[in-house]
Amino acid sequence: FLQDSAQKISWSSTWRLANSRSYGKELSQPLANLKKMNLSRSFCLKKLPDLSNATNLERLDLYECIALVELPSSISNLRKLYYLETDSCRSLKVIPT
Numbered sequence: 001f002l003q004d005s006a007q008k009i010s011w012s013s014t015w016r017l018a019n020s021r022s023y024g025k026e027l028s029q030p031l032a033n034l035k036k037m038n039l040s041r042s043f044c045l046k047k048l049p050d051l052s053n054a055t056n057l058e059r060l061d062l063y064e065c066i067a068l069v070e071l072p073s074s075i076s077n078l079r080k081l082y083y084l085e086t087d088s089c090r091s092l093k094v095i096p097t
Contacts (some may be wrong), residue, residue, distance in 0.1 A: 032056060040064060040085070050074050059083040070094030 031054035039045060040063035051057065052074040060075075062068060063085045069092065075081070076096040086092060 035059070037061070043067060048072050048075075052077060054078060055080070057081055061085045062089055064088040065092075066090055068092050071096060 031051070034054050034057055036059040037054070037057060038059075038061040039048075040061045042062075042065050044067055045062075045065045046067050046069055048068070048071060050072055055078070057078050058080050060081060060083070064087070066088065068089050071092070071094065073096045075084075086095075
């Protein structure tokens, strides 16, 4: 499933993986066309992949990602990102500046 989704991401503008338990290397595929990523309620998600290729990412929804500990440093380079939802990410300790 994830590999198919990662291949479709190059032409998709929205990608949703709610409640998924595993994120692997498939997520580090080129993400240049990605505009919205909704990972809300991904309760077992501990870290995000490198997002440096997601240059068009505008919205990132991490609502209730309760196991998420840190955001990748690449998030600070996402110039088009205007919406970042981190409510109820109670384990989140590292937010790059």
